[in-house]
Amino acid sequence: MRAQPTASHFIDGEYVEDDAGTVIESLYPATGEVIARLYAATPAIVEKAIAVAKRAQPEWAAMSPTARGRILKRAADIMRERNRELSELETLDTGKPIQETIVADPTSGADSFEFFGGVVAAALNGSYIPLGGDFAYTKRVPLGVCVGIGAWNYPQQIACWKAAPALAAGNAMVFKPSENTPLGALKIAEILIEAGLPKGLFNVIQGDRDTGPLLVNHPDVAKVSLTGSVPTGRKVAAAAAGNLKHVTMELGGKSPLIVFDDADIDSAVGGAMLGNFYSTGQVCSNGTRVFVQKDIKSEFLKRLKARTEAMAIGDPMNEATQIGPMVSWAQREKVLQYIEKGKAEGATLVVGGGIPNNVSGEGYYVQPTVFADVTDEMTIAREEIFGPVMCVLDFEDEAEVIARGNATEFGLAAGVFTADMSRAHRVVDQLEAGTLWINTYNLCPVEIPFGGSKQSGFGRENSIAALEHYSELKTVYVGTGPVQAPY
Ligand code: NAD
Secondary structure, three states: OOOOOOOOEEEEEEEEEOOOOOEEEOOOOOOEEEEEEEOOOHHHHHEEEEHHHHHHHHHHOOOOOOHHHHHHHHHHHHHOOOHHHHHHHHHHHOOOOOHHHHHHOOOHHHHHHHHHHHHHHHHHHOOEEOOOEEEEEOOOOOOOEEEOOOOOOHHHHHHHHHHHHHHHHEEEEEEEOOOOOOOOHHHHHHHHHHHHOOOOEEEOOOOOOOOOOHHHHOOOOOOOEEEEHHHHHHHHHHHHHHHOOOOEEOOOOOOOOOOOOOOHHHHHHHHHHHHHEEEEHOOOOOEEEEEEEHHHHHHHHHHHHHHHOOOOOOOHHHHHHHEEEOOOHHHHHHHHHHHHHHHHHEEEEOOOOOOOOOOOOOOOOOOOOEEEEEOOOOHHOOOOOOOEEEEEEOOOOOHHHHHHHOOOOOOOOOOOOOOOOHHHHHHHHHHOOOEEEOOOOOOOOOOOOOOOOOOHEEOOHHHHHHHHHOOEEEEEEEEEOOOOOOO
């Protein structure tokens, strides 16, 4: 098996196996080949991981932020040196084209370690509050043991986006990757040890929806950060509320991308394609409802169709490939069912709409698909598909498109393409979303906060904001004179 790790779990600085757990087979999505066989964590493994994290955390928290940051920056350097190897592993884990993973996955993880390693010493400060003689000060303290639970679309990036701010702030972490993509996080754990991270601070355990609750319900866990779907988010938030754990929820979306008639059409088409087809459409912030103003509709669709038909679908390890398979057979079936629903409910199929015929029958491929004449009521316009399916909807004016853009339970992201900057700011001001783009789409550098509103979640990843979500304020009041007691 070409991607078999040393063992399933990484705890206290080393690989650990426990074959009493249920088997997790890791399949290469391009061929269906079994590339690794792992075991889900048993309750004993979960206990061990949390116990070592709890043991290791206080000493780590007592180090200076500069010293902690130095280790994280070293991890960033190692990730960059190993970018090719990590990207190939990410492609095997997910099926995403190497053309993408080489620029977007380990590199984004490295950015995260570099950013938080660099800013933590300056950003993790409190304040001094004068009180006329007496005074108070505040400080930011770590939460303790944090749990990270990942989705399968960006396994390495998700592990790093959670580990970097958590560790920088002085916490320990137990991370559970998605059962679909168990491999990448183990490498991140190895690299952190090589960079000098003390043992026990970043532990990886495998498992699925039955393992997650063991972590979320554990009394020694202070915080849970989940990247996943809205239904899972509801369950995890409810379980975490049992003993009032801190939570960050990075959940799903059905984001609007609005193209006004004065927009640069080629840029808007490029933005819509990036915001629907990158990572074979498996991106939470995708602008899957593309609202196009009526008078440019036919020109927009003409250029979109030509560029979509020209996309290279195939072997994800081929650097020329732009569209790889879906992550799993089940995900492909789900996406194909949505495509059939789109056809049945009367949307116009512009391009795609099925399984490509130039690829291995064993791979989980779907054609990049565009539907036009989609209406707000259609299933494909309301539910998150999480595949390469773009819905194009028509609109006439600004007020109408804002209302329709907001008419969803989700609120992860939104985008506007227009040459009129007053309108751009006016529109994003009224769109209900956590992350918004003007004249571009889906760019998420580590410097900017990322996260959702409404049912798409709460809390933020990246930027200084993430440090605040992995720490809490402690206030100290200092009396400087005698206590004035009335009795
Ligand atoms: P999922 O919700 O099925 O699973 C996410 C993770 O939660 C997995 O590791 C899974 O094992 C675990 N899990 C499932 N049930 C659990 C429970 N009851 N308790 C604890 N853990 C549990 O999501 P997925 O299918 O892996 O990923 C796709 C979803 O993730 C999409 O909805 C997508 O929009 C979302 N997503 C969001 C972001 C973001 O940053 N907002 C990023 C990527 C993906």
